[in-house]
Amino acid sequence: MNAFEFENVSFAYSDHNVFTHINLKIAAGDFVAxxxxxxxxxxxxxxxxxxxxxxxxxxxxxxxxxxxxxxEWYKVGYVPQNPLRDxxxxxxxxxxxxxxxxxxxGIGRRLGQADRDMIVRAMNLVGMGNMRSKIIGQLSGGQQxxxxxxxxxxxxxxxxxxxxxxxxxxxxxxxxxYALLQSLHKDSGIxxxxxxxxxxxxxxxxxxxxxxxxxxxxxxxxxxxxxxxRYVNSRKVRKGEILNHA
Amino acid sequence: MLEILQFDFMQRAxxxxxxxxxxxxxxxxxxxxxxxxxxxxxxxxxxxxxVATGWLLGIYPVLSATVVTVxxxxxxxxxxxRRPAFADMMxxxxxxxxxxxxxxxxxxxxxxxxxxxxxxFGSIVTVSVQDVWTVVGLAVVVLxxxxxxFKELVFVTFDEEVARISGVPIKKINMxxxxxxxxxxxISMRIVGILMVSALMVIxxxxxxxxxxxxxxxxxxxxxISEISVITGLTASxxxxxxxxxxxxxTAALLFMIAFILKQAVFERIGKSKTMQQSG
Numbered sequence: 001m002n003a004f005e006f007e008n009v010s011f012a013y014s015d016h017n018v019f020t021h022i023n024l025k026i027a028a029g030d031f032v033a034x035x036x037x038x039x040x041x042x043x044x045x046x047x048x049x050x051x052x053x054x055x056x057x058x059x060x061x062x063x064x065x066x067x068x069x070x071x072e073w074y075k076v077g078y079v080p081q082n083p084l085r086d087x088x089x090x091x092x093x094x095x096x097x098x099x100x101x102x103x104x105x106g107i108g109r110r111l112g113q114a115d116r117d118m119i120v121r122a123m124n125l126v127g128m129g130n131m132r133s134k135i136i137g138q139l140s141g142g143q144q145x146x147x148x149x150x151x152x153x154x155x156x157x158x159x160x161x162x163x164x165x166x167x168x169x170x171x172x173x174x175x176x177x178y179a180l181l182q183s184l185h186k187d188s189g190i191x192x193x194x195x196x197x198x199x200x201x202x203x204x205x206x207x208x209x210x211x212x213x214x215x216x217x218x219x220x221x222x223x224x225x226x227x228x229x230r231y232v233n234s235r236k237v238r239k240g241e242i243l244n245h246a
Numbered sequence: 247m248l249e250i251l252q253f254d255f256m257q258r259a260x261x262x263x264x265x266x267x268x269x270x271x272x273x274x275x276x277x278x279x280x281x282x283x284x285x286x287x288x289x290x291x292x293x294x295x296x297v298a299t300g301w302l303l304g305i306y307p308v309l310s311a312t313v314v315t316v317x318x319x320x321x322x323x324x325x326x327x328r329r330p331a332f333a334d335m336m337x338x339x340x341x342x343x344x345x346x347x348x349x350x351x352x353x354x355x356x357x358x359x360x361x362x363x364x365x366x367f368g369s370i371v372t373v374s375v376q377d378v379w380t381v382v383g384l385a386v387v388v389l390x391x392x393x394x395x396f397k398e399l400v401f402v403t404f405d406e407e408v409a410r411i412s413g414v415p416i417k418k419i420n421m422x423x424x425x426x427x428x429x430x431x432x433i434s435m436r437i438v439g440i441l442m443v444s445a446l447m448v449i450x451x452x453x454x455x456x457x458x459x460x461x462x463x464x465x466x467x468x469x470x471i472s473e474i475s476v477i478t479g480l481t482a483s484x485x486x487x488x489x490x491x492x493x494x495x496x497t498a499a500l501l502f503m504i505a506f507i508l509k510q511a512v513f514e515r516i517g518k519s520k521t522m523q524q525s526g
Binding site: 080102107108 | 279394395397398400401404405407408409410411412413414415455458459460461462463464
């Protein structure tokens with residue numbers, strides 16, 4: 001079963017081609033690290049996956065259905081880049097995590113005991129259970145990211161999509177964050193798609209790499225990607241100088 | 247307070263005022279946090295055009311104002327979605343067109359100054375039985391709809407992009423909020439006045455934001471501040487013969503200043519002492 005399929009997808013921002021006729025299958029249960037230089041199309045790939053952008057040609061499928069007609073979006077947990085736009089927004093950790101249940105419940109239905117239990121479980125999973133009453137703006141960048149992951153987990157997703165989740169997070173916070181993602185992936189079988197510039201750390205935990213440099217240059221296992229003689233260090237990945245293993 | 251309730255017109259004003267005081271913060275909290283505080287002001291001016299249309303056509307002005315304001319709110323929301331970069335400019339165009347239509351229609355209808363002032367600045371004396379029933383009916387509709395979509399509204403207000411990706415129908419939710427804002431403007435204008443209708447949506451929430459520590463407590467405190475403003479304003483209006491809108495808004499503004507000073511003086515001192523304890 002594939003979580004996502006890109007069939008002959010092309011996409012351009014006005015005159016800048018990002019993807020030209022790419023084909024890609026992301027298997028359910030994979031932990032995919034999406035790497036590449038600035039402007040290589042990493043975030044664009046995620047936006048195509050969640051329907052925020054539409055391909056110029058070809059189609060993107062999610063669990064076998066075209067994105068445009070997909071309805072079970074609560075199965076997709078999305079953690080955006082800079083998730084907290086307004087630090088003064090008056091809301092607590094628990095209130096934010098509860099938002100994760102909204103789409104699954106549907107309009108007009110209130111949170112029940114099972115929903116509340118799931119909210120507590122999600123907060124505990126990311127280690128924020130003891131901060132449920134804290135205002136989000138008072139937390140560190142790493143803690144805020146954990147809250148956003150908890151919100152996504154509260155929906156009991158089958159896919160977790162994260163766009164630069166550790167930007168602005170310190171080293172310890174990043175390490176803990178990736179360890180958390182890995183345990184979620186291993187324990188719950190969640191498919192993880194993550195874009196980050198933190199390549200060294202990311203590839204320690206992911207099992208698959210998608211490398212973009214003027215198109216998709218490599219998609220496959222992390223081990224194969226780093227196999228000699230084509231050993232490539234992460235600095236080159238960051239610079240978009242990766243060899244084509246595809 | 248009990249003494250003023252012996253008068254029929256005050257009973258009507260208090261019923262309408264308490265409902266206005268309840269509903270305004272419920273809508274205000276969403277429009278403030280969505281950074282659309284001025285939408286209420288714009289819709290207030292459009293409501294004035296609706297009132298003038300009612301005078302001109304000889305129909306009940308609150309009804310005509312409700313229809314015109316709801317249509318304008320839907321138009322503004324549609325344009326905001328289609329042309330987000332020009333949302334501010336579009337609102338300004340609606341705003342000025344509304345006030346221009348109001349001036350034109352009220353001069354054509356040869357409206358007397360008392361009616362005009364009653365709608366512009368709010369008047370407890372001119373609140374009729376029909377006004378009270380209209381306010382009650384619209385308030386029930388607003389509260390029922392809010393009850394149904396409240397959790398979706400909170401999510402969309404906090405993070406529209408993630409709410410959309412999660413499957414929340416954000417376009418419909420934003421449209422409903424626009425309609426509810428228009429209804430709230432129509433409900434409030436008899437008490438607070440068209441020119442200050444937005445104040446009761448914005449100021450109590452702004453005051454509450456200074457002293458609250460969750461979405462829930464912000465809403466509850468905003469309703470309390472709003473109701474205190476309404477009761478104080480109506481009482482002052484009764485005893486001192488002031489326009490009710492002005493006294494209600496000034497009371498709300500004073501409460502905001504108290505909350506702001508409290509925040510600076512008390513909450514930030516507590517924050518500093520906590521930081522010192524942690525570092526020491």
